Amino acid sequence: MNEKQHTIKAPVTVTGIGLHTGIVSNMTFKPAPANHGYKFQRIDMPGQPLVNVDVDNVVDLSRGTTIEQNGARVNTVEHTLAALVGLQIDNVLIELDGPEPPIMDGSAIEFVKALISVGMQEQNALRNYFEITKGISYKDDARGVEIAALPLDDYRLTVMVDYNSPVLGSQHASITDITQFQEEIASCRTFCFLHELEALFKQNLIKGGNLDNAIVIVDRVVQEDELAHLSELLNKPKVSVQEEGILNNTELRFKNEPARHKLLDLIGDLALIGRPIKGQILAARPGHAANVAFAKKVKRLIQESVIKNIPTYDPKKPPVMDINQIAATLPHRYPFLLIDKIIHLDDTMVAGIKNVTMNEPFFQGHFPNNPVMPGVLQIEAMAQTGGILVLNAMDNPDDYWTYLLAIDKCRFKRKVVPGDTIIFKCELLAPLKRGIAKMAGQAFVNGQLVIEAEMSAMIVKKDA
Structure with missing residues (x-):
């Protein structure tokens, strides 16, 4: 899967009739800047209103997924979105001079061909993946529908359909890598x-x-x-x-073409979440209503995770501890004092800030032509943040040293580079006991998790 965001190199247009409206329209894919996402624009309407591709904008699910915003409606968006997701394109403006994208041959292959014809452009921004960290499930007993998402450092999808039909029988389809979409899924018709x-x-x-x-x-x-x-x-x-x-x-086109098309629809509908996904999706008898209900559930979890897990940093507000106060608490000095501010501190949680610049001494030798903050120094900065939390629990913090004892479950999620502002968060997993503290640490850049680990520290009196 791509690490950086992509758009297309040039505009490209497809023309055809809409499946449900029967209206012929021209749809033009246009390059868009990083973090733009997918947006439709109804250029046939006064003011040329924009419609964000967002699950909260879904207004109709009658044999397709319809979104509406700013008084503008776009019908049957799922095949268009599936083509974009399948090619790992992140940012596109989709101009439309009618109410519905062309149905073409009933699949996404003509959109894929058009997009490939103009080529992809890598952008200088990381993809903002939503990583499934625990199981998410949706069930509709009345329709016999089940959809589940499981943790996986990739994007895999499996669909099973069974309509009690002697012609179709029971079918399933899957892709183990999104790059298989073009050859295995895109040409499968409704x-x-x-x-x-x-x-x-x-x-x-x-x-x-x-x-x-x-x-x-x-x-x-x-x-x-x-x-x-x-x-x-x-x-x-x-x-x-x-x-x-x-x-x-x-x-x-395939023996299981109907199941493959259901997988295509699922990919398109899940694009409404607004972020690329890392996880494994398993769906039994999915349809647009279930897909959208599941997408809404995932989006709510994304919103909750942002609210609950990532500390808010407002550089206009005074910090809890500035660099001078940090230096008065921790024994570290240049070039090993690796946090600049503390923005939150209570009995169980601390949040600190590290502004990464090209002037860091480690960039002289650590990939100087491709500067990346060393992972061990990210751990060190997170441990220093945790040290503030641990010392804050002592009556006389100046009388103690803190030493890192153990690092467990450490995972590096993304690169940290010059210009990044890292937010470190450390939480006590249990009360301090016999001078030992165990903490869960995380670090975020632009709302994305870049590193997580569990750390154990020992508190030692200086004259001991």
């Missing part, structure tokens, strides 16, 4: 059952649907008069079918 067609037409949907952009599955015997009626609905001179099979005997 589908529906024959018995659903009439109802969809009555709901004023699939006005742009035909046998060139959808697979129609026939799981019962069809009479000639019904086939004649279908030819009128689908604007075809003649439609035919075997006793059980696919209307007009269309050949599937």
Whole structure:
């Protein structure tokens, strides 16, 4: 998976009819700056309003995912978004001169081809992954739907479908790496059952649907008069079918093409979370309603994690301890005094700040042409932050030394480079006992976790 954000090198346009609205539109993908994300722009409307790709903007799930903001609505966004996620493109403005992206052939492959034709541009910003750290589940017993996310340092998806159909049977599809999307998933077309067609037409949907952009599955015997009626609905001179099979005997691109298309829809709908995901997604009988409900659950967890876990740093506010107070508490000095401010301090938690600049002495020898703060010094800075917490628990902190005893469960998540401001957070895991403190430490840059570890420290009296 990409470490840095990407956009496209140049604009590219696709044109076609919308599946449900039946309106022909032009959709233009345009490059966008880092941290822009995905935004649609209805250029056919007064003021050319923007619609952010956000699960909270979902307003309709009638056989597709529709979003709305600023009085503008965009129908059936999932295939477009799946193409962007599948190519690991992070920032794009999508101009649209109609209410719905073109359905093309019912898959995402034409969007993928268009995007690849202009190429990708790496941007000087890290991808803001949301990492699944514990199991997340969604269940709809009435529909027999289950979706779960499990921790994984990658993005893998598995989908199982079972419609009690003799034609489809039980199917599953999976990708173990998002780079497989282009070859394995992008060309898989949308589908529906024959018995659903009439109802969809009555709901004023699939006005742009035909046998060139959808697979129609026939799981019962069809009479000639019904086939004649279908030819009128689908604007075809003649439609035919075997006793059980696919209307007009269309050949599937994969034996499990329906399951693969469900996986495509899932990828597109989960883009509404607003951040790329690291985790394993398992889904049984997913649909747009379940996908969006699950995406909302994940987004709430993201919001809660930001509120609960990352200390807020406002450089305009005076610190709890400035550099002089820190130097008066800790014995460290240049070049080993590695924290600049303490912004929070109570009995169980401390938060400190480190402003990383190119003037750090370690950059002279640690990848000077690609400066990266050494991981051991990140640990040292986090330990110094924890030292402030531990000494704060003593009546006379000047009388004690703190020594690092152990480091457990240490994981480096992202590089720390010049220009970064690191927020360190250390929390006591248990009350101090016999001069031993055990802490959980984390460090964040721009809201992203860069390192985490558990640390044990020993407190020793100076005259001991």
